[in-house]
Amino acid sequence: MPPSRRIPVSVGIDVGTTNTKVVAIDRYGVVMARAGRPTPRDATDLSVRAESVLDAVEDMVLEVCGDLLEVQALSVAGVGEDGVLVDAHLNPLTPALTWYDPRRREIFDALADHLHGDDTFDVEIDPVCSMVGWVWARRWEASDAAQGWVSLTDLAAARWARRPFLSDTLAPRTGAWRSRDRAWAVPRVEATLGDPALLPPVVAAGEVLGGVACDAFRDAGILAPDAVTVAGGHDHPIAAWGVRQMLPGAVLDSMGTAEVVVARDGSDAGHRRPHVDIAPAIRQSGVTLLHVEELARNVQWASREPEVADEIRALLVGSRAPLEVWEAGYFVRGARGGVAPAYAKDAPRDPRVRASAVLGALAVAGRDAVDVVSPGATERGVVRLAGGWVR
Structure with missing residues (x-):
């Protein structure tokens, strides 16, 4: 042609x-x-x-x-x-x-x-x-x-x-x-x-x-x-900029291998707050606010146990409902820089409990991350999700 x-x-x-x-x-x-x-x-x-x-x-x-x-x-x-x-x-x-x-x-x-x-x-x-x-x-x-x-x-x-x-x-x-x-x-x-x-x-x-x-x-x-x-x-700030072109003021929960929650502060603030990274705003004034959590590595770690992996998959596709243990402290998330995940000493061995604890703890971390970045944001609109884990 x-x-x-x-x-x-x-x-x-x-x-x-x-x-x-x-x-x-x-x-x-x-x-x-x-x-x-x-x-x-x-x-x-x-x-x-x-x-x-x-x-x-x-x-x-x-x-x-x-x-x-x-x-x-x-x-x-x-x-x-x-x-x-x-x-x-x-x-x-x-x-x-x-x-x-x-x-x-x-x-x-x-x-x-x-x-x-x-x-x-x-x-x-x-x-x-x-x-x-x-x-x-x-x-x-x-x-x-x-x-x-x-x-x-x-x-x-x-x-x-x-x-x-x-x-x-x-x-x-x-x-x-x-x-x-x-x-x-x-x-x-x-x-x-x-x-x-x-x-x-x-x-x-x-x-x-x-x-x-x-x-x-x-x-x-x-x-x-x-x-x-x-x-x-x-990638995460650029994705957030793209989302805000469609939904001004939106907060992005970017769920890739890392989970990064991104908002914008239009005030050109020169200092960051604890647990919030900053970067220049894209194509406009102000700064981008980012809070980073590990996502995929925690799930992969828990999935080393085949029975837990099966339960995680069932929860993700919706064929099972999670048990309400997400704030029980049974799962300790892995942190940036290679810090390994772990189960608490009192965590039950039941695969469904463990799967619920892992995904629940990660969901709570994502929810809390929105609250972490939001106090500094001059715009607080809807929260939108993007990235491979959204599927």
């Missing part, structure tokens, strides 16, 4: 913890095609081979466009904390340490005494922060050749635009960025990454980065002559 007859679309990519998705929409917001695959992981541990992610993304863009669609714009959102050291051509030199990898805990514990925090930082420091991944990446022999660091989410767009960058919704997830000053905390960077010059320029979500330099796309005839690459960023 001649390129002139292709339907023009914008293509969005979500590099998620569990799955990577690609969707094409037309000028009216109608979904024209979509694809998804498990996010590639190393065969021996939890790390991510960035080149495998790039290959999967480009394959899915080609699959989505086929012989019908023409790309006018590409943008990538995704996981907040993972990243890689790169050479001068933006080729990855190290794997990415996933945000939930238990190895982060030991690295963080060794750093904690040297990273004194205050509420002017965008996030509370913990093992999830990108800084911990920086320390791990520097242990690789290939790191000596590094010319920069790029987030896993931004890497594809950086390659297409032929320029390194970091979205301003991802910079806070490093633990070394203050949005109020739009500046790095150099002592934190030097203590973890080493040279601050390795960090790319921070750009606003939605900024046009440049064209799309991708031979595979060009050879397949799917690129418009003036196709552009647009900065994306952290």
